[in-house]
Amino acid sequence: MKKLKKIAVLAGDGIGTEVMAQGIKALRAIEEKYQYNFTLEEGLMGGIAIDKTGNPLPQETLDLAMAADAVLLGAIGTPKYADPTLKVRPEQGLLGLRKALGLYANIRPIKAYDKLVGLSPIKNDRIQGADFIIYRELIGGVYFGESGRNKDNTMAYDTMTYHRHEIERIAHEAFKTAMHRKRQLCLVDKANVLESSRFWRETVDIIARQYPKVKLSYLYIDNATMQMILNPTGFDVILTANLFGDILSDEASVIGGSLGLLPSASIGDQHCLFEPVHGSFPEGAGKDIANPTAMILSVAMMLDHFGLHREARDIDHAIDTCMAKSIMTSDLGPEVSYSCSQFGDIVEALILGEEIKIKSLEQANASII
Ligand code: NAD
Numbered sequence: 001m002k003k004l005k006k007i008a009v010l011a012g013d014g015i016g017t018e019v020m021a022q023g024i025k026a027l028r029a030i031e032e033k034y035q036y037n038f039t040l041e042e043g044l045m046g047g048i049a050i051d052k053t054g055n056p057l058p059q060e061t062l063d064l065a066m067a068a069d070a071v072l073l074g075a076i077g078t079p080k081y082a083d084p085t086l087k088v089r090p091e092q093g094l095l096g097l098r099k100a101l102g103l104y105a106n107i108r109p110i111k112a113y114d115k116l117v118g119l120s121p122i123k124n125d126r127i128q129g130a131d132f133i134i135y136r137e138l139i140g141g142v143y144f145g146e147s148g149r150n151k152d153n154t155m156a157y158d159t160m161t162y163h164r165h166e167i168e169r170i171a172h173e174a175f176k177t178a179m180h181r182k183r184q185l186c187l188v189d190k191a192n193v194l195e196s197s198r199f200w201r202e203t204v205d206i207i208a209r210q211y212p213k214v215k216l217s218y219l220y221i222d223n224a225t226m227q228m229i230l231n232p233t234g235f236d237v238i239l240t241a242n243l244f245g246d247i248l249s250d251e252a253s254v255i256g257g258s259l260g261l262l263p264s265a266s267i268g269d270q271h272c273l274f275e276p277v278h279g280s281f282p283e284g285a286g287k288d289i290a291n292p293t294a295m296i297l298s299v300a301m302m303l304d305h306f307g308l309h310r311e312a313r314d315i316d317h318a319i320d321t322c323m324a325k326s327i328m329t330s331d332l333g334p335e336v337s338y339s340c341s342q343f344g345d346i347v348e349a350l351i352l353g354e355e356i357k358i359k360s361l362e363q364a365n366a367s368i369i
């Protein structure tokens with residue numbers, strides 16, 4: 001067996017553990033198919049880490065992530081720690097991990113699967129063929145700028161700060177990706193109001209000279225949120241700051257049909273992490289109803305990052321087959337729905353080329369009774 005990469009597995013909270021189990025099934029299927037041997041090491045992260053250690057990102061987890069070739073993350077956040085005024089919260093662990101690993105580029109691909117077009121709340125002709133990718137800056141901006149309150153607690157502030165090099169490094173990544181796609185890059189900002197956005201434009205304009213084949217355009221964030229729904233096929237690569245990218249990507253999930261479909265890769269110069277765009281979906285936790293597609297496709301993004309493209313395409317292909325055969329979890333609103341673990345089993349079987357069991361409408365109704 002070929003010894004391959006070492007992967008830190010941080011399942012986290014809520015549906016994080018459920019979708020991670022399906023992601024690992026897919027990875028193990030790839031191992032079996034190609035006789036690989038990935039080393040997986042689990043670590044505590046988020047609410048569960050607070051419960052067990054008092055810290056959402058224990059040193060042991062950070063050490064594990066630092067030493068790994070990649071991190072797989074499920075999701076963090078629990079109702080127990082949902083109160084935003086708490087001093088210690090699960091979200092601090094995720095933000096701390098991204099910062100510590102230097103993961104400046106968060107890459108979030110969006111596409112409308114043919115079979116799902118009819119299930120989206122948006123009109124079919126608008127979303128048919130939509131296929132774009134968001135480059136979200138991940139360790140700067142208002143998430144990490146100076147923040148606080150004044151002494152008598154009558155004022156609070158968060159500052160949106162960007163250094164030139166923070167914009168340059170992600171801009172290069174976005175332009176390079178645009179070169180392999182439709183060669184269109186749209187910078188989304190609020191340059192009509194914010195100085196930091198004007199600085200983004202100035203910096204990106206200079207970098208654009210190194211990529212003359214890429215058509216650079218600009219949209220204000222307010223207009224971009226509207227255009228994304230009105231004309232999603234008009235986008236190719238979107239480059240944007242941390243907070244804008246967070247909001248735009250959840251909105252973009254409506255094009256695909258569910259937040260449970262969107263994977264992401266977070267890349268730095270030394271480390272990489274792969275996680276769904278969605279959170280821990282506490283209302284869905286423990287019910288085996290979550291859509292594990294985002295997690296499974298995050299595993300595929302990890303394999304691509306390792307240069308294992310054929311293996312990544314095997315996973316993509318299994319997901320495409322599920323969609324084409326209407327094998328879906330309930331969030332997508334199909335006639336017959338599959339549980340999170342059933343979906344994972346089918347993806348595993350498809351990767352291994354095994355026969356799959358498709359439920360008939362009668363069987364699905366019978367299992368409900
Ligand atoms: P959420 O993404 O967990 O859920 C929002 C809605 O999206 C859900 O109500 C559900 O309808 C749908 N959804 C999300 N994932 C799904 C899936 N896999 N399958 C089917 N439907 C899915 O966002 P939220 O409710 O605002 O936040 C819950 C917790 O998750 C909070 O603590 C938040 O901070 C955290 N969070 C974590 C991450 C992360 O770990 N990267 C990301 C976002 C939110």
Ligand code: IPM
Pocket residue numbers: 091094095246277279
């Ligand atoms: C995401 C999440 C996180 C973010 C939260 C949980 C800190 O919403 O990954 O999109 O805002 O980046």
Ligand code: MN
Pocket residue numbers: 246247250277
């Ligand atoms: Mn988010």
